[in-house]
Amino acid sequence: MGLILFYLKKLFTVLKNEVLVLPSRVAVVLFFLFLLLLPVFTKDTYLLRIFTLTSIFAILAASWDLLSGFTGQMNFGHALFFGVGAYGAAMLNLHVHIPPWASIPLGALCAVLAGLIIGIPCLRLRGTYLALTTLAFPLILLGLVFSFTDFTGGEMGISGIVRLTRSRVTDYYTVVVVMLGLCTIMWKITDSNIGIIFHAIREDELAVRAAGINTTRYKLLAFSLSGFFAGISGGLYAHFMRIAGPSTLDLSLSFSVVIYAFFGGIVTIYGPVGAVFILFPMLEFLRVVQDYRTLLFACVVLLILIYMPDGLFRWLRDKIEKECPRCKIRNIATRNTCRICTAPLD
Amino acid sequence: MGLIIDIIISGLISGSVFALLAIGFSIIFGVARILNLAHTAFYMLAAYCIYIVTQKMGLNPLWGMLAAIVLVTLLGMISYKILLNPIREHEGAVLIATIALAMIFQEVMSLIFTATFLSVPALIKGYFTILGVKVFFQQLLTFCSALLVMAGLWVFLMRTKTGLAIRSTAQDREVANLMGIDEARVAMVTMGLSVGLASFTGAIVVPLAVLEPHMWGTPLVMMMAVVVLGGLGSLKGSFIGAYILGFAQALVVFLAPMGAFLKGSVALSIMILVLIIRPEGLFGVSFEEER
Numbered sequence: 001m002g003l004i005l006f007y008l009k010k011l012f013t014v015l016k017n018e019v020l021v022l023p024s025r026v027a028v029v030l031f032f033l034f035l036l037l038l039p040v041f042t043k044d045t046y047l048l049r050i051f052t053l054t055s056i057f058a059i060l061a062a063s064w065d066l067l068s069g070f071t072g073q074m075n076f077g078h079a080l081f082f083g084v085g086a087y088g089a090a091m092l093n094l095h096v097h098i099p100p101w102a103s104i105p106l107g108a109l110c111a112v113l114a115g116l117i118i119g120i121p122c123l124r125l126r127g128t129y130l131a132l133t134t135l136a137f138p139l140i141l142l143g144l145v146f147s148f149t150d151f152t153g154g155e156m157g158i159s160g161i162v163r164l165t166r167s168r169v170t171d172y173y174t175v176v177v178v179m180l181g182l183c184t185i186m187w188k189i190t191d192s193n194i195g196i197i198f199h200a201i202r203e204d205e206l207a208v209r210a211a212g213i214n215t216t217r218y219k220l221l222a223f224s225l226s227g228f229f230a231g232i233s234g235g236l237y238a239h240f241m242r243i244a245g246p247s248t249l250d251l252s253l254s255f256s257v258v259i260y261a262f263f264g265g266i267v268t269i270y271g272p273v274g275a276v277f278i279l280f281p282m283l284e285f286l287r288v289v290q291d292y293r294t295l296l297f298a299c300v301v302l303l304i305l306i307y308m309p310d311g312l313f314r315w316l317r318d319k320i321e322k323e324c325p326r327c328k329i330r331n332i333a334t335r336n337t338c339r340i341c342t343a344p345l346d
Numbered sequence: 347m348g349l350i351i352d353i354i355i356s357g358l359i360s361g362s363v364f365a366l367l368a369i370g371f372s373i374i375f376g377v378a379r380i381l382n383l384a385h386t387a388f389y390m391l392a393a394y395c396i397y398i399v400t401q402k403m404g405l406n407p408l409w410g411m412l413a414a415i416v417l418v419t420l421l422g423m424i425s426y427k428i429l430l431n432p433i434r435e436h437e438g439a440v441l442i443a444t445i446a447l448a449m450i451f452q453e454v455m456s457l458i459f460t461a462t463f464l465s466v467p468a469l470i471k472g473y474f475t476i477l478g479v480k481v482f483f484q485q486l487l488t489f490c491s492a493l494l495v496m497a498g499l500w501v502f503l504m505r506t507k508t509g510l511a512i513r514s515t516a517q518d519r520e521v522a523n524l525m526g527i528d529e530a531r532v533a534m535v536t537m538g539l540s541v542g543l544a545s546f547t548g549a550i551v552v553p554l555a556v557l558e559p560h561m562w563g564t565p566l567v568m569m570m571a572v573v574v575l576g577g578l579g580s581l582k583g584s585f586i587g588a589y590i591l592g593f594a595q596a597l598v599v600f601l602a603p604m605g606a607f608l609k610g611s612v613a614l615s616i617m618i619l620v621l622i623i624r625p626e627g628l629f630g631v632s633f634e635e636e637r
Contacts, residue, residue, distance in 0.1 A: 135570060262441070
């Protein structure tokens with residue numbers, strides 16, 4: 001009893017001193033609560049379906065950020081990981097009858113393999129060359145999918161996959177919990193020593209190598225980690241939609257991942273996730289004006305980027321918070337002095 | 347024998363189209379460091395422009411070509427000035443802005459013309475036969491005008507002062523600026539030149555192609571493959587790379603089973619193989635790492 005009280009007290013202190021002092025942290029907590037409590041208030045299957053898909057793509061966008069945002073290895077072919085994950089999970093499920101809880105991670109391992117296969121030749125390339133080369137890989141695979149139709153299902157894709165879970169609500173909870181967990185893991189990775197090395201590789205690879213760090217190994221690690229998370233999202237998508245089709249390898253998917261990431265602000269993890277949660281439901285609700293849907297979407301993206309070229313969420317965060325000039329701790333914008341070292345904020 | 351002629355014709359035509367597109371894409375990247383993914387969207391717009399002038403207004407196709415090139419180039423320069431120039435420092439934002447721009451063009455076109463397939467009649471009708479293979483005059487015209495424009499561009503870049511300014515800005519922006527070259531003006535002119543090339547390509551290709559709002563996707567990928575294969579910023583590289591990939595596609599389409607599906611894959615695989623051996627492309631200069 002005393003132990004529980006102690007932990008409750010500790011939780012309360014952390015909440016009061018660490019979370020409530022910064023609006024961005026409050027926003028993250030509210031976001032978690034909103035996602036976890038949504039089915040309590042509404043059982044509308046359409047709404048749940050949209051948010052399930054949104055969560056799946058949020059994993060994908062965050063995994064792109066982990067690779068391309070943090071290490072600066074511009075990947076324009078992120079659909080490769082998603083597609084390989086989806087097709088891998090679908091084939092394992094259909095031909096070997098592996099249930100979803102195992103087929104999704106195994107599919108993700110296929111995506112890791114794909115990440116290593118494309119990572120090794122791509123390590124010698126940088127910048128634009130890398131971006132344009134990675135673009136090619138999902139399209140090559142797409143050509144193969146269309147030519148070997150009896151193995152891949154061609155245009156129709158692979159259908160008849162087992163459902164993720166029995167009902168929409170449990171589907172929703174599975175995907176959302178996986179999404180929140182994986183995004184927290186990705187955020188933790190980027191906050192760790194590995195994340196610092198990723199940052200450094202983006203800023204100045206030569207200097208990192210001069211410091212005695214094997215950058216090749218870290219870049220391959222970034223490719224495989226990102227491939228794994230993207231593969232998981234691909235597998236979830238295949239089991240949720242119960243189909244793995246050529247659209248999972250499409251050029252437009254690769255592009256939309258990049259759009260999400262830059263829209264929210266790269267090198268943040270929360271930016272791409274937030275962007276997906278704004279843009280994807282927006283695209284769905286714009287179905288009311290079906291014909292103008294993509295046009296409006298493109299206009300919104302264009303306008304936001306002209307005014308906030310660093311991404312929406314970075315811009316917002318800079319508006320509501322400022323950094324202490326002395327101890328580099330973030331403070332709410334309304335404060336006049338730093339909450340830790342009481343240095344005056346400008 | 348007929349098959350060989352077919353392959354040669356198809357390879358030459360798609361090679362010239364890729365070359366024109368790739369050179370335009372390459373020069374704006376060199377000068378302004380803009381990865382213009384809307385490049386082939388301008389090509390699509392030019393094609394539609396010709397359709398309007400010839401089919402809806404019933405004017406001579408030559409007027410259509412002129413109108414297409416002038417209007418689309420203007421549109422390109424305006425969108426550069428308003429949308430891309432203010433955010434040029436943020437490479438990622440520029441990239442997304444060009445994708446969004448391409449999507450806007452595509453959607454506007456499909457709102458106006460719906461997503462149906464349209465076609466435009468040839469500028470010169472008729473054909474002649476070599477060894478039993480029909481060669482349309484239009485194909486000959488497309489090929490020859492592409493070569494002419496590329497030669498003209500070569501002279502412009504190598505022999506005129508503006509061309510020199512463009513080349514030096516592409517080599518080193520800061521030093522070019524120190525030598526008194528108005529960098530903003532050069533970027534503007536280059537954008538005009540680049541979009542002009544794209545619209546010209548659209549204009550000469552439209553009688554041979556099917557007109558639809560999504561027609562920019564496939565050439566975009568091939569164009570980028572050509573640019574990477576030849577080496578970024580190298581005109582010679584783009585030219586040779588374009589014909590390599592053009593012929594590779596033609597060979598696959600005519601010789602391999604399921605060729606129409608595999609042509610893109612084969613061309614892209616060639617690009618990747620070359621890059622594994624030479625990471626800076628066939629004729630690219632390996633830059634010192636930009637720091």
